[in-house]
Amino acid sequence: MTTTATPSAGDLRLVMADKLVADGAVQSPEWHRAFAKVPRELFVPEFSVRTREGLRTYREGDPDWLTTVYRDVSLLTQFDASGTATSSSTQPSLMARMLEALDVSPGKTVCEVGAGTFYQLALLCLICGTENVTAIDVDGDLIEAGIPRLQRAGYSPTVLVGDGTQGCPDRAPFDALLAACGVGRIPRPWREQVRPGGRIVANLGCGIVRLTVEEDLSARGSFLPDLATFMNARATAEAISTRAGWYTSTLVHAEGKTRTVPLTVDPASDGPRFLGSLVQPNVVELSLDLDGRHTHGIIDPTDGSWARLTPADSGTAHLDHGGPRDLWAERAPLLSHWSLGGQPSPDAYDLTVHPDGRHELTTGDTHWNLPE
Template sequence: MPDTVWPGRADGVRQGGAVRRAGDPDGWWDAVYRDVPLTTQWDDGAYSGDAPGRVPSSSSSMPGMVFSMLAVLEVTGGERVLEIGTGTGWNAALLAHRLDSANVTTVEVDAATAAAARHRLARAGYAPVTVVGDGERGHPPGAPFDRVLATCSVRRVPYAWVEQCRPGGLVVAPWGPEYGGEGVVKLTVRQDGTASGTFVRSSAFMRLRGQRSVRPGSRGYLSAPWPADGATSTTSLSPEELGGWVAMFALGVQLPGVFPLVERYPDGSYTLWLHDTAVTSWATADWEPGRTEFAVVQSGPRRLWDEAERAWRWWNANGRPGFERFGLTVGPERCTVWLDAPDRPVPQAG
């Protein structure tokens, strides 16, 4: 671990302040050995203060999550593994210990992070192939691999990972839609060049750097003072129903290019904003304690609240399925999310 870490929580959000090995060695050791994620870099290395920065950009994942993903990867000895996202190097060290360093290739986009990890790995007696580059491209010179493991989340699985994994091999990656919610998917590569499999658990990872989104603020969507050109209505569907991690995932796979923001008020009420990434449409729903009807305003070619309500009702009608009932198929041109079987694609709005 680096000498400065920002401990998080087991739910993967709300990092705390910096814990520095030099100033608080006992606190640092305690943080390193707790089952929580540790942010190790903010804002691509541009920030080094004590409070959390703006965007977490590198971390050491929660040990329980690391071990569960390694179990899903099903390595027993001798497999050749491509890891996307070196980070601190700890996960690469675990793989090298099990499989031998020569069988592990790890790719890191940040040169300084990669160099520090390479140094730590060498001190621990490991020498996996360490590559500085865009993990989205994988590592063609080392292909084919038996396994591909991503330690960052994606909203589209790069086809290069499938191409560089042999038929019968596995691709394990955290996947989540633009809207939110995320799960670890286990894909088996097929002879026809596609990969398909089910989600095995929930997750909350930092996004692959090349797939980060730039999200405008809510007010940037308004063409005039509130409520601008928005059409008003009411709904009996509480915005609270749209906020759980699984619900966000189920909505997100149906609402391409849509993301939420929440504006909270001192009395405990809040406004749920829905935006499209094309910056053409928006919607709001106001939650207040004790109410059974909620005010809605929406504008643009996409009626985003109507879409979200239909998506929620589809999820509810199917028994509110968890991650384990969803699956993903990846081909050269597209990724398809399905429910229970590949021939049951999840419907999409927009």
């Protein structure tokens, strides 16, 4: 009789770390060592994973719990009363790319905004030294659960409760800041608290931007190739966004103006989503099935503006829209430029955050000032 040995956590960690190298997410031996050493399972005793059938929950001791911990997937670890996810452990390959982009080393001081499960924080502690790492999270419950897990792993960084968009001024300046939460624009306190020449890596819209801070508080850099959407930064633990059901209901039933517009690209594809998230940072995008026809919906909950786009024939679409702004007219010029320019990936775009906070997007000789 042949028996198959159950892989240990250490074996699974090494397999994951090796795969991150093979896939190009990890490029340095230091980060390979970190992913091979820090026990992810310690920080996620219970989590859910999205599947085609819906959410599947795993708990420590379940047969597939440990192997799922070391899959390259995001693990959802906290939900609010409505079932909306409010915390997670990021997909390891995306985490690795962001950590590599941060360009930190032993002795460098780093601030993590949005500690979540504290797994990424442990990785930073291993590389930089626990005394050089600071984290801030708006959710005191996450911190209460995470600190003992960090201590079991052997790390004791400074962890604060508060609004991460304000940074950690009492611990500044930092050599680098990593935001494990989504923002529409780079907050000024982050630029103020990172030393000139230091790095900010953050989820901006649907992209991951890597910026270098200058003496004048400007920050310049470019986007990584990957698309990503993290849970948005919150000023308080209770500040959860409006539910997806409200967006869907509004988009399905809203009535407004109608016209035919040119449409030569799929508005739900990566390029349009990336650019749309930058020019309209508050807008939510949804795919709808209305009377058997695929429809792309966008809605801004801050002012009620909305649009529905249903592809028609010959490179056109039916546009229904309402509210104080014409959302489609705002994003159409960028999408046209993207299509005519060969549909470049996000890393073809540069971002400058000027000292006054203005965000300027650049590709080639073309510049756009992003709205505030």
